[in-house]
Amino acid sequence: MKKINLDSNEKIEKISGKLKVLQNNQLPKFGIDAFLIANFIDKSKSQRLLLADFGAGTGIIGLLYAIENPGKVFLIENNSQLSQLEEKTVGLNDLKKRVTVINQDINNLDGTFQLNSLDAIVSNPPYFDSPNYSKKNLSKERSHARHEENFDLAVLVSQSKKFLKSKGKLYFIYRAERIADFIDLLIKNGFGISKMRFVYGKKNTGAKLVLVKAIKQGSNAKINIEKPMIIFNERNEYTKELQNILHDNKYFFYVIQTADNYLYAGTSDDVNRRFATHQAKKGAKFTRAAIRHPLKLVYQEEFSSKSEALSFEAKFKHLSRIEKERYIGL
Structure with missing residues (x-):
């Protein structure tokens, strides 16, 4: 791995001894969500597979995929500062041959990809409605990462419909309470849900999030509801499964x-x-x-x-x- 010069607000997060990811205190940071969705993506041995991370943020989802799978990864991020951070991280991990950073608005990718060209798209889209989000002390950049302002689920689904191949796969994580919204949206755009997994804070509580895999032109797909994922055990510690997913195997x-x-x-x-x-x-x-x-x-x-x-x-x-x-x- 290469050495780089860090800005005053930057630090390197080491993950499982395999990956180093740059974070900036003034920009959106990755959280548990990113690890959950990265772990949810189907593995592939194909070197020809093309996967794009829409709204990549720090790039961690695509990077976690890249270190375990041989295909090519595109990190699509509209924020220029985050894209620069991604470029540094890609270089730090010697992944420039397989991981490409693209500083572009999700709504304007016609000049970036050919229609029906991607095998898979993954995203951790914003899932807080701006008017209802209570934390007002976030910077503008960090606020955009959490609010449905420039990039929402409707944009993700419509752009995925445009750029995924037939039977291409869309992976995302979303609020469980909004399940009716995204099911309706996927069906209207010709997607079939093939896999879902609900995420719970603890046992005997309501689901907070849901992981979703949808297939383009896959209306006949049978839905596989995987076993629930529990974040915390009775001692308020991460469960063993989550420790494995977080690569936090101390x-x-x-x-x-x-x-x-x-x-x-x-x-x-x-x-x-x-x-x-x-x-x-x-x-x-x-x-x-x-x-x-x-x-x-x-x-x-x-x-x-x-x-x-x-x-x-x-x-x-x-x-x-x-x-x-x-x-x-x-």
Whole structure:
């Protein structure tokens, strides 16, 4: 990955060790929605597939797709500052051969794409009505990203109808309470819904959002209603599924001191659960022996990925006993 010069308001967000995305405090930022819709897109091994992200923002949806699939991606964004940010991000990730940034209004793409030329279109369209949106302290740029002003669902559907191939796929996320609106809009434009998934904040609450896949000229498509997606568990933590989607799979390095004074090192995504397994003599062969017990968890350290934690574990095991004790503070 290339080095770039950052402006004072810019920062780099690292995602899963595979992707770096630039964000600017004065511009719209990506949120959970972007990860949900990116995860919802069907995978493809085709290098010829053409996918466009309409209203790309930071570009994260198209970029998440690009790092997992070989096709070409177009990031369409009307805001020139966001487009410049996307250009930096694409260069930072060495994706210029497959990802193209286009600074253009969604309503004016006739000179950008040929009719019926795209295999897929994805979008996280604005889904707040301007008069009803209560947060008035947003900058003009950030406000446009949330309000249905220059780009709404009707524009997304009509432009998708124009530029998608026959049987091309449209993916988007929208407010669940507006389901009647978008179903009517899709049908009127010749789309058939083939897949939907409702998103809930917690179990036993109403759906907040819905993920939708629609097929151009697919009026005979059967709708697959996928299992609900739950954001938070009963402890107000992200569910395991959401952690996976967010690439937030933090991993831990830990050290256990045994009764006979050995230091056992390991890694896990849940140290408490893993330590309980060791205590029950069901963990590693080394800690099953009665002579090792009782065990004491003396150290743990968080890493951003499993590979990083495993790499550090290997280095730690090559340290001398004195070096190990110094590192973990014994």
